[in-house]
Structures are given as structure tokens and as C-alpha cells.
Amino acid sequence: MNTNIGFLDQGTPHIVVLGAGAIGGYIGGCLAVAGANVSFLGRTKMLDIVKTHGYRLTDLYGRHSKLAPSEIHFTTDAKVLKLADFVLVAVKSRDTLAAAELLRMHAKPNVTIISFQNGVGNAEALANHLPQFKVVAGMVPFNVVTLPNGHLHCGTEGQLCTESNAVLSPLNTFFEKAGLPLKQFTNFKEIQWGKLILNLNNAVNAISDLPLKEELSQHAYRKCLALLINETLTVLAQAGIHPAKVSKVSAQLLPYILRTPDFVFKRLTASMLKIDEKARSSMWEDLQNQRTTEVTALNGAVVDLAKSIGISAPRNARMVALIQQAEQGEFKALTGKDLLQNLTSPP
Ligand SMILES: NC(=O)c1ccc[n+]([C@@H]2O[C@H](COP(=O)([O-])OP(=O)(O)OC[C@H]3O[C@@H](n4cnc5c(N)ncnc54)[C@H](OP(=O)(O)O)[C@@H]3O)[C@@H](O)[C@H]2O)c1
Missing domain, CATH: 1.10.1040.10 (N-(1-d-carboxylethyl)-l-norvaline Dehydrogenase; domain 2)
Incomplete structure (x- = not known):
């Protein structure tokens, strides 16, 4: 388990999951399995689980991926946002403004933020709070449940969507490799x-x-x-x-x-x-x-x-x-x- 914020490799885009719960853990975990450079920013309770068990990612089609604790960069230190090229926001709506504030304090100016949250107002709230950053709205159609011992299970079908934006092109290959290809739309x-x-x-x-x-x-x-x-x-x-x-x-x-x-x-x-x-x-x-x-x-x-x-x-x-x-x-x-x-x- 590496909780050090200097853990990430150079070269490929750094993706930080802000809010490593069900959706953040699952999407970030699938990306990490696919070889992406992923850091998870989450709570101590989740850190302790991941430190002991790692992640186990399953879905209704038979996905069965594992990440050992040593393969996961999970931290509770928001300074990890300084390293991010892309931030996947996966906190609940109640925590959006607090997440925006962390981004304002720590993220570098050219970061791209993707909101993988439900509702119609979260990406807008992030963009309003963070006019200096690129914010892209995303949509997660499938359901993920948190089961014991770091097991995240995707129990329904559907394809990840985002607003069309060329800025996402460095991520497309990783999402595809992760089995979560991004479908992009203009009418978001x-x-x-x-x-x-x-x-x-x-x-x-x-x-x-x-x-x-x-x-x-x-x-x-x-x-x-x-x-x-x-x-x-x-x-x-x-x-x-x-x-x-x-x-x-x-x-x-x-x-x-x-x-x-x-x-x-x-x-x-x-x-x-x-x-x-x-x-x-x-x-x-x-x-x-x-x-x-x-x-x-x-x-x-x-x-x-x-x-x-x-x-x-x-x-x-x-x-x-x-x-x-x-x-x-x-x-x-x-x-x-x-x-x-x-x-x-x-x-
Ligand atoms: N779960 C699903 O099946 C599903 C499907 C589609 C869309 N979504 C949407 O995806 C979003 C995330 O849902 P979820 O089910 O993944 O929620 P979740 O399991 O509660 O995960 C969010 C995690 O983020 C943590 N968090 C909140 N603020 C944080 C901060 N400032 N720094 C670090 N960690 C922070 C939360 O910790 P605390 O709870 O301890 O604050 C929690 O562990 C929601 O908008 C939801 O509607 C969920």
C-alpha cells in the first residue's frame, strides 16, 4: 500500500479520484487495472479497508479484477490533487462544494475535472465555484454497491457518458481498456x-x-x-x-x-x-x-x-x-x- 503522494509514474496522465467510494473506487479501480495512473483520495475508513484487502471489482457480466494493496495509491491527503491532470469527482452531491474548495486550494491550473455524479446541478456547481478550471459533466448509468472487504460490485448495465470535449482524448484509451468506454454527447x-x-x-x-x-x-x-x-x-x-x-x-x-x-x-x-x-x-x-x-x-x-x-x-x-x-x-x-x-x- 502506498499512501505517499509522490507515488505516481511520470509520462501518462495522472488521474485522481476525488471521493473514493462506490463509484470512484470502481471506475478508478478499473482504470488502474487497465494500467492508468490513478490515485484515490478518500476517507480514513476506506483507506483502512483498502490497506488490508485492496480492491476486488466485479460486475454482472463476470468481471473479476483484483488490485492488491501494494498496487493502489490511496490517500486522505488532498495535496494529491496537485499532481492531477484529470480529477474524477465522485462524491455525493452534499459534498460537491467541499470538494470544489479542495480543488480550488490544491489543483494545478490546467487540470480537467469530470463530475461522475448524479443530478443535474453538480458539474454546474463545480464550474461556478471553479471558473479557472475545465469542468466536464459525466454520467454513470450503472449501479455499484460497496460490499465487505474492498469488494465493489457493479450490478446493472450501461455505458459511461460525458459531455463531448476534446480535452478528454488522453483518457479515452484507458477507459476503453478498462472496459468502461466513454460515450460523449453534446446535449448533456x-x-x-x-x-x-x-x-x-x-x-x-x-x-x-x-x-x-x-x-x-x-x-x-x-x-x-x-x-x-x-x-x-x-x-x-x-x-x-x-x-x-x-x-x-x-x-x-x-x-x-x-x-x-x-x-x-x-x-x-x-x-x-x-x-x-x-x-x-x-x-x-x-x-x-x-x-x-x-x-x-x-x-x-x-x-x-x-x-x-x-x-x-x-x-x-x-x-x-x-x-x-x-x-x-x-x-x-x-x-x-x-x-x-x-x-x-x-x-
Ligand atoms: N453508487 C452508485 O451505484 C451510483 C451510480 C450512479 C451514480 N452515482 C453517483 O455517484 C456519486 C458518488 O456516489 P457513490 O455511491 O460512489 O458515493 P459513496 O460510496 O458515498 O462515495 C463517496 C465517497 O467520497 C467520500 N468523500 C466525500 N467528500 C470527500 C472529500 N472531500 N475528500 C475525500 N473523500 C470524500 C465519502 O466519504 P464520507 O461518506 O465518509 O463523507 C465517500 O467515501 C453520487 O453523485 C451518486 O449519485 C452512484
């Missing part, structure tokens, strides 16, 4: 909203206290999700935003599919929804660890957008309130039926 706001629509299930999943596959197998939870998506689509239409198709099904079609009876849903999604038994939303993990979730960056973004154009989004607002209650230590799993009642009852 639409991609972000397309992803946010899928992330509306994070709160439903967290409140169900069930693995994703089990939650989505229940009609009542799917109806709740369909309500939240429909409301979001209405708000987006009124705001003139067209969410991109970021999964096999367009956002407009999703509510119809979600409302089908269980046996139809199972058949329809058998070939297009690859989720394994272990996958859960990271919002569920946050609630279990009594941490502030990203609900305000997800459902809350819908509520804010609605407000900004003079309408309301009561179902998403209700979902925000339920998760915030749970954040205050009042977590109580809701059945699909109870959640549906909650979302549809008058305020």
Missing part, C-alpha cells in the same frame, strides 16, 4: 435529465428497504415510480427540456411499462433490465449509514425546476419530505401500497 443537459428520471427510483428503493430487483418486481412500487416520472415529464415539457433516452426505453414510455401487471412487466423487461440480486440504490446505503441523501439533488431538482416556471411537483415534493424524515432518524420502510397512498393523498 438532456442526458442528465434522462438519467435523473431513472434516479427517481433511488428514493422509492431506499424507502422500500428492498433490493432493486425485488422492489421493481412489485406493482405498487412501480406505480409510485410511474407517478413520479409522469410528474417530472410534465414539468420538463413545460420547461422545454427533452430528456434523452439513457436506457433501452425512452423516458416517455417508462410509466406505461412500469404500470403493466407483474407478469407482463417481467416478460417485457427480461431482456432489457439487467439487475442482479445484490443491487440497491446508493440512497438506501446513505439512509442505512444515517447520512444526508441526494434526494434534494434528484426529486428536489424536479421540485425546484417546477417552482422556477411557476408550477408545482407535489409528488416529488412528498418524496423529498419522506426521505428527509428518514434522514432525521425516523426511517420506516413503506410497503408499495403505503407509499402509493402517501404520494397520492392530498397535502
Whole structure:
């Protein structure tokens, strides 16, 4: 294990993962396995795990990569940012501004920052805080869970996306070698909203206290999700935003599919929804660890957008309130039926 900030090789771009948790550990780990020069900036708790066990990276297609502690450069010292050519920001939305401040203090002027965070506002928040740096928005379509002993498991499918930007070309080969090729888009706001629509299930999943596959197998939870998506689509239409198709099904079609009876849903999604038994939303993990979730960056973004154009989004607002209650230590799993009642009852 090397925690020294002078560990990195010269020559190839230095990539620093800022926020080495599930996504940062997984993407950075896959890049390191592929031979990229990666440093992980994270917390002491994760450092201790990685120091003992290294990383084990698996996915639903049978990826099984290992990095021994000696092959990982993991530090809790933000000065490592001084060495970075590229920084992959993978902190939760609540930590974006603190991460931006670390970058402002330590990163060199020509660094490129890629936000691999959910929500529609994180890359913008970084860019606003750091006008002197290049900030590129990214999107992670797949789910990664943190399992014991440094094991990070990617349990769903999807391809990493970023805004189109020539500045990323030195990274493309590494991402390809890592089995995570970057797909680049110009209309990134639409991609972000397309992803946010899928992330509306994070709160439903967290409140169900069930693995994703089990939650989505229940009609009542799917109806709740369909309500939240429909409301979001209405708000987006009124705001003139067209969410991109970021999964096999367009956002407009999703509510119809979600409302089908269980046996139809199972058949329809058998070939297009690859989720394994272990996958859960990271919002569920946050609630279990009594941490502030990203609900305000997800459902809350819908509520804010609605407000900004003079309408309301009561179902998403209700979902925000339920998760915030749970954040205050009042977590109580809701059945699909109870959640549906909650979302549809008058305020
Ligand atoms: N997990 C998924 O499946 C998934 C999928 C797609 C997108 N995403 C998005 O990816 C982003 C990251 O999610 P995640 O699940 O990887 O979160 P995570 O597992 O909580 O990882 C973030 C890590 O960053 C650490 N951190 C926060 N601020 C830091 C700082 N200033 N310096 C060093 N470390 C810091 C956190 O430590 P503490 O918690 O101790 O503060 C945590 O260990 C989120 O926006 C999420 O929505 C996640």
C-alpha cells in the first residue's frame, strides 16, 4: 500500500479520484487495472479497508479484477490533487462544494475535472465555484454497491457518458481498456435529465428497504415510480427540456411499462433490465449509514425546476419530505401500497 503522494509514474496522465467510494473506487479501480495512473483520495475508513484487502471489482457480466494493496495509491491527503491532470469527482452531491474548495486550494491550473455524479446541478456547481478550471459533466448509468472487504460490485448495465470535449482524448484509451468506454454527447443537459428520471427510483428503493430487483418486481412500487416520472415529464415539457433516452426505453414510455401487471412487466423487461440480486440504490446505503441523501439533488431538482416556471411537483415534493424524515432518524420502510397512498393523498 502506498499512501505517499509522490507515488505516481511520470509520462501518462495522472488521474485522481476525488471521493473514493462506490463509484470512484470502481471506475478508478478499473482504470488502474487497465494500467492508468490513478490515485484515490478518500476517507480514513476506506483507506483502512483498502490497506488490508485492496480492491476486488466485479460486475454482472463476470468481471473479476483484483488490485492488491501494494498496487493502489490511496490517500486522505488532498495535496494529491496537485499532481492531477484529470480529477474524477465522485462524491455525493452534499459534498460537491467541499470538494470544489479542495480543488480550488490544491489543483494545478490546467487540470480537467469530470463530475461522475448524479443530478443535474453538480458539474454546474463545480464550474461556478471553479471558473479557472475545465469542468466536464459525466454520467454513470450503472449501479455499484460497496460490499465487505474492498469488494465493489457493479450490478446493472450501461455505458459511461460525458459531455463531448476534446480535452478528454488522453483518457479515452484507458477507459476503453478498462472496459468502461466513454460515450460523449453534446446535449448533456438532456442526458442528465434522462438519467435523473431513472434516479427517481433511488428514493422509492431506499424507502422500500428492498433490493432493486425485488422492489421493481412489485406493482405498487412501480406505480409510485410511474407517478413520479409522469410528474417530472410534465414539468420538463413545460420547461422545454427533452430528456434523452439513457436506457433501452425512452423516458416517455417508462410509466406505461412500469404500470403493466407483474407478469407482463417481467416478460417485457427480461431482456432489457439487467439487475442482479445484490443491487440497491446508493440512497438506501446513505439512509442505512444515517447520512444526508441526494434526494434534494434528484426529486428536489424536479421540485425546484417546477417552482422556477411557476408550477408545482407535489409528488416529488412528498418524496423529498419522506426521505428527509428518514434522514432525521425516523426511517420506516413503506410497503408499495403505503407509499402509493402517501404520494397520492392530498397535502
Ligand atoms: N453508487 C452508485 O451505484 C451510483 C451510480 C450512479 C451514480 N452515482 C453517483 O455517484 C456519486 C458518488 O456516489 P457513490 O455511491 O460512489 O458515493 P459513496 O460510496 O458515498 O462515495 C463517496 C465517497 O467520497 C467520500 N468523500 C466525500 N467528500 C470527500 C472529500 N472531500 N475528500 C475525500 N473523500 C470524500 C465519502 O466519504 P464520507 O461518506 O465518509 O463523507 C465517500 O467515501 C453520487 O453523485 C451518486 O449519485 C452512484
